[in-house]
């Protein structure tokens with residue numbers, strides 16, 4: 001008798017447990033179904049919204065097409081782009097011009113001014129003496145005057161630890177004599193690597209010189225003006241471009257196109273600042289992006 005009651009008790013307990021298990025399984029199913037329903041609801045809303053906005057866009061486009069010619073639209077869009085939101089994209093271009101000044105310097109300054117742009121002119125000592133008026137014109141513009149050695153010769157520049165520094169000291173002296181101003185911004189001929197020795201680099205840095213290299217070479221000294229433009233469009237379209245060019249006839253030919261290109265692309269024009277941290281191979285901060 002006692003045994004029977006015990007058995008019945010166990011059976012009842014088992015039943016209750018099973019019912020409980022069923023109930024939790026049922027609850028899980030219910031929650032899952034609710035989640036599915038909520039998901040369906042939201043995807044339905046977003047689908048309807050997308051359909052509405054794309055239909056709207058098509059309508060707006062059709063409306064514009066019916067009242068404007070295509071060339072008119074292109075002109076309007078590029079005009080809007082040049083003064084509009086693209087300017088805030090944070091893209092910067094440093095136009096850098098080596099080996100001057102020359103008979104082309106004034107033309108470059110004029111084009112820069114036309115586009116409200118600026119550049120950095122890395123000038124050679126002898127050329128500053130030959131074109132003092134152009135040196136003054138650079139000094140009085142929004143562009144930066146920088147130096148590019150006396151000899152432009154790697155063998156002479158690195159004869160001793162301070163020979164390169166001495167060449168830039170001489171450039172500084174010439175520049176101050178012509179303009180009454182000073183500058184510490186320099187570019188070493190052929191770049192600061194691989195020729196510049198550690199001792200020479202340290203000597204120049206200690207003297208306060210700001211050494212600038214580049215990350216896009218137009219190869220303008222051997223390129224046609226069309227070739228220069230190809231380089232600019234293919235390689236010179238990163239976020240932080242430091243464009244290397246020279247005062248050559250073919251560079252002058254392409255110069256306005258180059259400035260216009262960057263202006264249309266929404267770039268901000270920057271010139272190397274006297275207090276700015278320079279960008280060079282030693283500091284490894286030449287990344288295009």
Ligand SMILES: [Zn+2]
Nearest residue numbers: 098099189190
């Ligand atoms: Zn040079």
